[in-house]
């Protein structure tokens with residue numbers, strides 16, 4: 182018989198197929214001896230070891246005789262057609278002992294192991310999902326179950342169990358990559374229930390939930406994971422889970438598209454190694470503010486504002502990097518979108534946790550700050566004091582830059598702590614840098630105003646900086662006409678510049694990436710504001726706000742409120758006059774691109790009509806293409 186027709190399985194129970202049907206191996210020693218050789222995966226098991234492990238006795242004439250007779254019984258089953266004097270080819274004798282020689286696919290655990298290890302090594306290969314499904318189909322319960330009491334089996338069973346858990350996670354990862362989110366969620370829910378200490382399982386579950394649009398469930402999965410690690414091991418989750426949580430709260434776009442390895446941190450704002458251009462003047466002012474703090478003994482507050490994508494986060498990161506070279510320490514806490522359902526005071530939690538991971542607080546401080554570290558924060562007074570005490574302590578050995586990003590979205594708990602912070606940190610060299618989009622500050626930070634020593638408003642990058650950024654992204658300098666077109670269309674907004682720089686013709690194209698950035702911003706507007714923006718796009722900046730209102734059929738107050746709403750999120754800009762203007766040409770292009778030509782024509786006609794009625798000039802409406 183050909184060895185490739187022999188099949189052996191030890192997952193579930195030990196069975197052998199030598200002629201087209203599975204049979205149990207009768208006889209306890211026979212089974213144990215065969216299973217022991219399977220566990221050696223083709224390698225030799227020394228004779229003395231086999232005797233000791235299978236018979237639990239030392240080597241003696243009797244035990245060796247027992248081994249020999251069991252071996253020959255097994256050989257008869259494995260190779261029934263072997264001629265009496267022919268050498269065994271399956272259960273072979275080697276110089277030091279015995280080994281089982283079969284091709285990997287003939288033995289279920291060997292095949293399983295090969296499939297899983299290969300999958301782990303080549304996680305991007307096509308066919309990955311199939312291979313993992315094949316591996317999981319082989320798994321039929323723990324390996325060597327009937328030998329559970331034997332020492333040799335214990336370690337091997339455990340190793341294979343671990344491999345199985347790993348396979349479940351690889352499989353879920355492949356499902357997520359293939360877009361089968363429901364499949365991944367179902368599998369991972371059971372898997373995390375069974376193995377609550379597996380961080381990668383929680384990470385994948387949260388990622389799948391997030392991609393399925395279940396942001397709240399994703400965060401709650403991460404929290405359950407953290408709770409389990411805390412309760413059972415007393416440890417914090419590792420960086421991959423923490424980063425994922427932060428990215429989910431920030432609704433990082435890359436979570437939807439990133440490959441299977443979000444372990445690589447997905448940071449918004451300035452990525453390590455990303456080009457940074459211009460901003461010398463603004464950086465200079467922030468450095469000056471830091472310099473004063475470094476020499477004074479009281480904290481200072483600087484605010485940095487500007488439209489979405491203008492480069493606040495990137496600039497703060499740049500400042501932190503440069504200050505680090507001068508011995509500063511820094512940390513950032515982001516205020517997530519309120520709709521993300523983050524715990525109150527999240528920015529403070531993030532900031533303090535980040536610092537505590539680098540400079541662990543002593544036991545007592547840790548205990549006092551525990552609610553912050555555990556995210557049960559409504560930040561009552563003693564807790565604020567504990568946090569402030571820790572920060573003051575840190576600032577005694579290096580000045581501290583605390584960045585609060587996206588403060589326009591700060592929740593009441595964060596806002597209230599922020600306004601108290603300068604007072605609580607009195608006497609410490611701390612620069613609190615608050616980043617927010619103008620017009621979006623939800624109020625409540627007014628009390629900070631008295632402490633603000635520097636206010637920087639970011640506007641578009643200069644022409645040379647735009648050219649520099651396009652060159653950095655494209656790897657080649659744009660021709661002058663293209664550079665001008667990019668600067669004009671984007672108003673120097675680096676987010677748009679970067680996206681546009683990737684287009685074949687940045688003067689006229691509207692890349693998908695840019696549409697993806699702009700669409701949600703328009704979609705998030707109230708219906709009236711969205712309709713107004715659509716009409717303003719068709720009108721091309723040459724129509725009075727009253728005409729837009731009339732075309733919408735709403736009263737003046739509603740029209741003004743809609744204009745303000747669109748201005749607050751940086752779609753329209755302050756124009757000085759009554760003709761709303763787009764903050765950037767590119768935003769108008771994106772809005773227009775989403776309107777069908779029929780719709781554009783209809784809106785144009787309506788606007789023309791209302792302009793005539795109002796006696797307004799018709800330049801924009803009449804000539805717009």
Ligand SMILES: Nc1ncnc2c1ncn2[C@@H]1O[C@H](COP(=O)(O)OP(=O)(O)OP(=O)(O)O)[C@@H](O)[C@H]1O
Nearest residue numbers: 450451456457458489490491492493494495675676
């Ligand atoms: N000076 C710069 N040089 C090069 N790239 C920049 C610069 N400023 C910003 N960018 C890039 O532009 C994009 C948007 O910047 P950033 O995230 O800092 O904007 P933001 O003002 O924080 O926006 P938001 O209000 O949405 O948080 C990022 O990809 C960033 O790397």
Ligand SMILES: [Mg+2]
Nearest residue numbers: 450493494586
């Ligand atoms: Mg930002």
